[in-house]
Amino acid sequence: MALRTPITLAASLALLSACAGYRGGWESLPYIGAMPPAAGVNVTADEARLRRELVLPGLRLRVNLNNAVRTHDTQVYAGVLPLGIDPRAVPLQPAQPGLTQLTLSVWPQGGRSFLLRPARARLSVGGQTVAAQAASVWGQWNEAGEPVERGGRYADRPLxxxxxxxxxxxxxxxxxxxxxERPSPQDGDIVLELDEALSSPGTPAIPRIRFQPSRWTEGYN
Incomplete structure (x- = not known):
C-alpha cells in the first residue's frame, strides 16, 4: 500500500505534463480603409497585437475593442487524445449591460502632443452612433491623486x-x-470616429476606424 501513493502521484504528474490544449473564438480587429488588410481567420495572439496597432501621421495608436469571446477550449493528451471539450461562448473581458468599453494606447511621435477630448469620440454599431459618456486614464498616482512618473500607485482614474x-x-x-450594448465580435458594422476626439495642430485628422470580425486561436500547455 505504501507504494501506491507515489506511483499514483507520478502517474498524475506525467498525465498533467503531457496535457495541452487549444482554444479560440472571435474578436474585433481595427483597420483603416475601405477593405480590411487580410482575412481574419485563425489570427494568433502576435498577429492580433500587430493588427491592433495603427501607424498614423504623428501617432501610433493601439485600439482594443473589449468584446472578444472564447467559443471553444479543447484539452488533449499527448497532442492526440481529447480529454475535455468546452464549447461555451465565454467573454474574455467583464461587461456591464448597455455599455461598451474600448482601450486606446497612444504614442505621440516626432515631439508632437495630442489633445484628447473624450466626449467627442463616437462609436457606431449597426448604424446607431453614440458619443463616449466616460473616460479613464491608467497610470501612477501619488496620495493626492496627481499623476507621477514613478513612486506612485498604478490605478485607473476617471478623466x-x-x-x-x-x-x-x-x-x-x-x-x-x-x-x-457591447457588440458581438462577429458584427462587421462597427466604426470608431476619433477625428474630433484626438487631434494635434498641423496633423491630418484621424480617419474612421472600422473593425473586422476575426477568428483567434492559441495553444497552451
Whole structure:
C-alpha cells in the first residue's frame, strides 16, 4: 500500500505534463480603409497585437475593442487524445449591460502632443452612433491623486474634461466607455470616429476606424 501513493502521484504528474490544449473564438480587429488588410481567420495572439496597432501621421495608436469571446477550449493528451471539450461562448473581458468599453494606447511621435477630448469620440454599431459618456486614464498616482512618473500607485482614474498627451517612451493608456450594448465580435458594422476626439495642430485628422470580425486561436500547455 505504501507504494501506491507515489506511483499514483507520478502517474498524475506525467498525465498533467503531457496535457495541452487549444482554444479560440472571435474578436474585433481595427483597420483603416475601405477593405480590411487580410482575412481574419485563425489570427494568433502576435498577429492580433500587430493588427491592433495603427501607424498614423504623428501617432501610433493601439485600439482594443473589449468584446472578444472564447467559443471553444479543447484539452488533449499527448497532442492526440481529447480529454475535455468546452464549447461555451465565454467573454474574455467583464461587461456591464448597455455599455461598451474600448482601450486606446497612444504614442505621440516626432515631439508632437495630442489633445484628447473624450466626449467627442463616437462609436457606431449597426448604424446607431453614440458619443463616449466616460473616460479613464491608467497610470501612477501619488496620495493626492496627481499623476507621477514613478513612486506612485498604478490605478485607473476617471478623466473629466480634456487631457494633453505629450510624446514619451511609454504609451498613454485610456479607456472610453460608450452607452451602447457591447457588440458581438462577429458584427462587421462597427466604426470608431476619433477625428474630433484626438487631434494635434498641423496633423491630418484621424480617419474612421472600422473593425473586422476575426477568428483567434492559441495553444497552451
Amino acid at each position: 473629466s474634461g480634456e487631457l494633453l498627451l505629450e510624446a514619451r517612451d511609454r504609451p498613454h493608456v485610456l479607456t472610453l466607455t460608450f452607452p451602447i
